[in-house]
Amino acid sequence: MSEKCSAANKGIFCAAVRANKQLGQRFYRLGLEFSGAGAEVFANFKPGQFVELDVSGTALPPAEAIPEDLVDVSGRKVLLRRPFSFCDVTAKKNKTFVEILYCVVGPATLRMTTLAAGDSVSIIGPLGNGFWVPESKKRALLVVGGMGAGPLEHLAKVFTADYPDMEVIAFAGAKTVKELPFEARLDEISQQLGFSLGEFAKYGIESLVATDDGSAGFAGLVTDCLSEWLGKSDLAGENMIIYGCGPEQMLAQVAEIAKDKKIDCQVSMERMMACGIGVCQSCAVECRVAGSNETVYKLCCEDGPVFESREVVF
Numbered sequence: 403m404s405e406k407c408s409a410a411n412k413g414i415f416c417a418a419v420r421a422n423k424q425l426g427q428r429f430y431r432l433g434l435e436f437s438g439a440g441a442e443v444f445a446n447f448k449p450g451q452f453v454e455l456d457v458s459g460t461a462l463p464p465a466e467a468i469p470e471d472l473v474d475v476s477g478r479k480v481l482l483r484r485p486f487s488f489c490d491v492t493a494k495k496n497k498t499f500v501e502i503l504y505c506v507v508g509p510a511t512l513r514m515t516t517l518a519a520g521d522s523v524s525i526i527g528p529l530g531n532g533f534w535v536p537e538s539k540k541r542a543l544l545v546v547g548g549m550g551a552g553p554l555e556h557l558a559k560v561f562t563a564d565y566p567d568m569e570v571i572a573f574a575g576a577k578t579v580k581e582l583p584f585e586a587r588l589d590e591i592s593q594q595l596g597f598s599l600g601e602f603a604k605y606g607i608e609s610l611v612a613t614d615d616g617s618a619g620f621a622g623l624v625t626d627c628l629s630e631w632l633g634k635s636d637l638a639g640e641n642m643i644i645y646g647c648g649p650e651q652m653l654a655q656v657a658e659i660a661k662d663k664k665i666d667c668q669v670s671m672e673r674m675m676a677c678g679i680g681v682c683q684s685c686a687v688e689c690r691v692a693g694s695n696e697t698v699y700k701l702c703c704e705d706g707p708v709f710e711s712r713e714v715v716f
């Protein structure tokens with residue numbers, strides 16, 4: 403993890419569905435199992451890397467289970483694979499178990515809700531470059547916006563296992579408490595500012611929750627919560643690192659804060675991805691060229707999705 407990690411052994415693999423648990427109105431955790439060559443390859447999957455999932459042959463849920471705002475798009479054919487990160491990876495003996503935290507937003511994710519134990523799914527991966535950990539950092543701040551939770555939950559696990567001396571704190575934000583993709587009891591979250599989210603607490607990591615409407619935790623943007631927290635921090639910027647995953651607007655603000663406080667920062671950029679393997683050029687990210695005023699376009703799927711924030715033109 404100290405080096406940038408790439409998708410050296412990517413391939414097409416078949417995964418068996420173990421569970422598909424609904425967390426909230428729109429959130430699910432899909433548990434998958436790889437055996438054989440897939441188990442070996444995905445045992446080394448890095449936080450922030452992603453896979454392309456094929457759900458073209460997966461059934462839609464019954465009409466009454468389709469949210470009203472998705473009725474019109476639900477019938478659309480899902481020809482292209484869809485990109486997803488893993489929120490958990492566990493290698494045991496000759497199997498690798500992974501989980502995808504997903505939000506139902508359109509025809510593919512709607513179909514994913516009908517996957518059940520025993521089904522199998524075709525997966526291309528591992529793809530892209532994940533997060534990396536530069537030497538000499540003492541504190542890592544994980545900044546989650548909405549569905550950005552998955553890869554940072556995975557990163558939290560890696561920190562606990564491989565970097566026991568790193569102090570890690572998670573900041574999780576969403577518009578409202580109902581849009582926080584966690585299993586914690588929402589009434590408990592809303593009563594406490596420094597509520598410890600179970601998904602991070604299980605790795606011994608403290609978490610702070612922020613909601614735009616004040617329905618849980620800090621009332622305001624997660625980036626305001628981060629700024630306020632940093633204002634009280636005693637550690638020099640060079641000893642810290644920020645990892646961000648969430649909507650682009652949030653990442654842009656995280657990048658600003660990091661620049662202002664002279665903290666290294668990595669962001670996982672989300673782009674619409676048609677192929678996921680560098681062929682279609684649909685996922686371009688404008689990046690600065692070091693030491694010049696020029697910019698170049700890099701591919702989110704191949705060069706990212708994780709970039710140093712100072713590199714990205716938001």
Ligand SMILES: Cc1cc2nc3c(=O)[nH]c(=O)nc-3n(C[C@H](O)[C@H](O)[C@H](O)COP(=O)(O)OP(=O)(O)OC[C@H]3O[C@@H](n4cnc5c(N)ncnc54)[C@H](O)[C@@H]3O)c2cc1C
Nearest residue numbers: 452484485486487503504505508509510511552672673674
């Ligand atoms: C590298 C990467 C990792 C991802 N990891 C996860 C994850 O762990 N969990 C998860 O729930 N989702 C993740 N996504 C987003 C996920 O791929 C989309 O939600 C999914 O493709 C939607 O498919 P759909 O057919 O259900 O909806 P679509 O009809 O394809 O999309 C519905 C709406 O969602 C928005 N949208 C879809 N894809 C993206 C995108 N890539 N960036 C910004 N907006 C988008 C668009 O506004 C679109 O109109 C990831 C995306 C990328 C690029």
Ligand code: FES
Nearest residue numbers: 678680682683703
């Ligand atoms: S998604 Fe096709 S080139 Fe990146």
